[in-house]
Amino acid sequence: MSDLLADWVDRDVEPERAVRKAAVRESLDELARRAPGRSVEVRVPPFGAVQCVEGPRHTRGTPPNVVEADPRTWIALAIGRLSWADAVAAGRVSASGSRAGEIASFLPLRTP
Template identity: 45%
Template structure:
């Protein structure tokens, strides 16, 4: 299933831009402040569309069936080449789970994979458990 419906791509782009603008004022802050950033005042549907659109960008940047990236509750995508999921178990061998605020900080370049991982905010299982080469999304 696609991360975002085609008719919602422009809404997703606008939502991600809104999230980015809210985050931009925090770029020069120390890591502790950036790691805690979560924009207040953005409606839930803006968050959802920003997540879906950014996962759509990730999926287009690194297509494949090998790693599942989950950003609950709004979407999940499979990316990167590699072994697919077992036909009896639809979960691929590599799974990465992130909260929406963590994912959007990474996607927008506010924080790094290493910072979020060290803070314990990334759950990753499998050999390909590091997306730092793919982030931030442009």
């Protein structure tokens, strides 16, 4: 894990935009690799979104299962500094749809 990301999550020392963007995109790609499918859309604006988790495929309009988080929250989840339950309870993650919470079983993507 990059010290820059740990500092961002733990101390709110924000790295350059390019570093934040790369970290979010790489972690979303890893999630899609670990949880292939198209039943849940995970959005981390403004840096990226992926569809993942096996099940019915969504093709038009707003997906029924959506997870959305800001980049810092997403990285905290991805590196294990924040639990899914805590993020949802604190309103740091928006999870809509009956299957959105399934991504919790794939987190963290890296150990802290």
